Amino acid sequence: MSNYIPTIGVEVHVELKTKTKIFSNSTNGYGQMANSLTNVIDLGYPGTLPTLNEEVINLGIKAATILNCKIRKVMHFDRKNYFYPDNPKNYQITQARTPIGYDGYVEINVNGESKKIYIEEMHIEEDTCKSAHRGTKTLLDFNRAGVPLIEIVTKPCISSGEEVKLYLEKLRELLSYGEISDCKIEEGSMRADVNVSIRKNETDPFGTKAEIKNIGSISNAKLGVEKEIERQTKLYDNGETFKPQTRRFDDKIGDTVLMRIKETGNDYRYFPEPDIPFVVLTDEMINNVVETLPMLPDERRKKYQELGISELNANKLVANRPLSDYMNTLLTEKTNHKIASNLLLGDISAYLNRTEKDIKETTLTKERFLELISLLEKETLTSKNLKDILDTVMESDTSIKDIIKEKGIENITDDTEIRNVIKEIISNNPDSVNDYHNGHDRAIKYLMGQVMKETKGKANPKLAMDILTEELN
Amino acid sequence: MKDELSREEVLHVAELARISLTEEEIKKYQVELKKLLNEVEKINDVEGYDDEILIANWDSNAELRKDIAGDMLNPKEVLENAPRHAGNYIEVPVVISDGEGA
Numbered sequence: 001m002s003n004y005i006p007t008i009g010v011e012v013h014v015e016l017k018t019k020t021k022i023f024s025n026s027t028n029g030y031g032q033m034a035n036s037l038t039n040v041i042d043l044g045y046p047g048t049l050p051t052l053n054e055e056v057i058n059l060g061i062k063a064a065t066i067l068n069c070k071i072r073k074v075m076h077f078d079r080k081n082y083f084y085p086d087n088p089k090n091y092q093i094t095q096a097r098t099p100i101g102y103d104g105y106v107e108i109n110v111n112g113e114s115k116k117i118y119i120e121e122m123h124i125e126e127d128t129c130k131s132a133h134r135g136t137k138t139l140l141d142f143n144r145a146g147v148p149l150i151e152i153v154t155k156p157c158i159s160s161g162e163e164v165k166l167y168l169e170k171l172r173e174l175l176s177y178g179e180i181s182d183c184k185i186e187e188g189s190m191r192a193d194v195n196v197s198i199r200k201n202e203t204d205p206f207g208t209k210a211e212i213k214n215i216g217s218i219s220n221a222k223l224g225v226e227k228e229i230e231r232q233t234k235l236y237d238n239g240e241t242f243k244p245q246t247r248r249f250d251d252k253i254g255d256t257v258l259m260r261i262k263e264t265g266n267d268y269r270y271f272p273e274p275d276i277p278f279v280v281l282t283d284e285m286i287n288n289v290v291e292t293l294p295m296l297p298d299e300r301r302k303k304y305q306e307l308g309i310s311e312l313n314a315n316k317l318v319a320n321r322p323l324s325d326y327m328n329t330l331l332t333e334k335t336n337h338k339i340a341s342n343l344l345l346g347d348i349s350a351y352l353n354r355t356e357k358d359i360k361e362t363t364l365t366k367e368r369f370l371e372l373i374s375l376l377e378k379e380t381l382t383s384k385n386l387k388d389i390l391d392t393v394m395e396s397d398t399s400i401k402d403i404i405k406e407k408g409i410e411n412i413t414d415d416t417e418i419r420n421v422i423k424e425i426i427s428n429n430p431d432s433v434n435d436y437h438n439g440h441d442r443a444i445k446y447l448m449g450q451v452m453k454e455t456k457g458k459a460n461p462k463l464a465m466d467i468l469t470e471e472l473n
Numbered sequence: 474m475k476d477e478l479s480r481e482e483v484l485h486v487a488e489l490a491r492i493s494l495t496e497e498e499i500k501k502y503q504v505e506l507k508k509l510l511n512e513v514e515k516i517n518d519v520e521g522y523d524d525e526i527l528i529a530n531w532d533s534n535a536e537l538r539k540d541i542a543g544d545m546l547n548p549k550e551v552l553e554n555a556p557r558h559a560g561n562y563i564e565v566p567v568v569i570s571d572g573e574g575a
Contacts, residue, residue, distance in 0.1 A: 018540050033561055035552065039543075039545050053538050054539055132562075135567065139562035141562055267489055277536075
């Protein structure tokens with residue numbers, strides 16, 4: 001097979017996390033009984049009028065900000081006209097001419113190098129009803145009709161299935177963190193369509209385009225694109241051509257199949273929606289919304305690494321929002337953040353998984369956590385002993401000092417106490433001391449063992465070793 | 474200026490509207506639709522016509538609705554208004570192509 005240059009663009013629809021629909025006050029919900037979340041507006045009854053949901057505009061501003069888009073301050077909606085049973089009004093209300101965001105980008109990391117995926121525009125629109133085809137019938141559920149959507153359209157700047165995957169993962173992370181959408185592909189709250197064409201040289205015009213729809217997962221998006229590039233390559237290699245077409249990804253065969261040939265462009269006859277006045281955004285409105293954005297994943301990763309947390313742990317923290325939020329409460333604290341991240345991702349995660357709790361449901365306040373870190377850092381508490389007291393630390397209000405005392409596992413960090421024990425051991429073991437001075441390494445280990453035995457394992461090991469070495473010399 | 478649309482233009486509009494036309498109707502609409510378009514085109518003669526102010530007065534900002542849930546229809550009421558239903562779903566003749574719309 002020859003090598004061609006792929007040109008790929010992605011269109012993503014995400015459902016917004018609002019309480020109500022975009023143009024009506026019926027509930028925006030998933031997994032409910034069919035046709036139970038509707039009213040006359042969603043069903044397109046004659047004489048009804050849409051009213052725009054404020055939260056949709058707010059989430060649009062948030063998404064545009066997160067995706068580094070410019071925000072349009074004066075916008076209107078348009079009618080996209082088509083006859084299809086998923087939309088009984090016979091038009092979808094969308095933003096064709098004045099998308100809320102434009103000229104943005106998302107940064108992905110491809111083999112250690114940063115690449116910007118440019119966003120052409122992102123616009124707000126209503127979802128259609130859900131249709132299921134059964135033999136000679138099509139079944140309609142209007143619960144989804146009027147659910148607010150944002151469609152995000154990239155420029156054709158993506159060059160592989162792997163990049164599509166990285167872009168979708170990044171988009172999902174950003175929109176989830178911004179609390180804009182659940183981004184659950186399996187529930188349809190995030191849907192991706194991918195346009196793929198290939199050409200021989202950069203200077204050639206773009207090749208014929210195939211659009212892949214019905215992609216059920218991010219890994220299928222990658223696979224679908226790779227299969228499509230392969231299919232187009234074979235055709236061109238055999239001297240064949242093909243018509244612009246829509247294909248869908250078939251889970252069962254792991255490949256794309258033809259849905260329809262696009263003979264002509266769609267004729268949607270857009271015109272401005274006369275039932276909704278212009279939306280005019282002020283700087284104040286925009287700032288008020290932007291202020292509510294949480295710290296975004298990339299900034300979190302950067303901050304964590306600046307505080308000495310490894311890249312691996314920084315990524316793991318970001319992947320677990322509740323733990324990352326907890327970590328963020330410690331950012332300005334003078335503490336050992338490395339120990340904090342190890343604890344959160346290690347013993348504390350294990351505890352939370354085992355008890356199916358959220359960290360907020362435990363008694364691990366910030367103050368208690370800082371105390372725990374400090375005890376571990378000073379080695380008053382060993383990581384082994386921590387395991388013995390963790391459940392109590394997470395479930396009771398007893399002070400950590402008292403918990404340690406009750407369990408009798410406090411490390412001896414008192415110099416004099418350890419020194420006295422060591423002096424006694426040295427005088428009781430003259431043979432081992434001699435061996436040590438004759439260069440037998442094992443002797444010091446034996447003597448340390450005696451120290452730990454005498455202190456019932458409570459001597460701070462590092463301190464004990466320092467004093468022992470000092471006393472021996 | 475021609476005083477009628479072409480046969481193809483009328484058929485295209487009919488297809489978008491999902492209606493079939495008789496030969497007689499096609500001929501009739503070639504003339505009638507053109508008359509309608511001529512009327513609409515008069516807007517181009519308006520002095521100072523601006524596409525951007527076509528729709529609404531954008532000094533009056535849209536009043537946005539608070540995101541608070543209200544009453545919904547009982548599914549039974551919804552289904553009563555549909556010609557056919559299967560369980561709680563509204564039933565229509567099968568639609569061949571998939572994924573149109575949004």
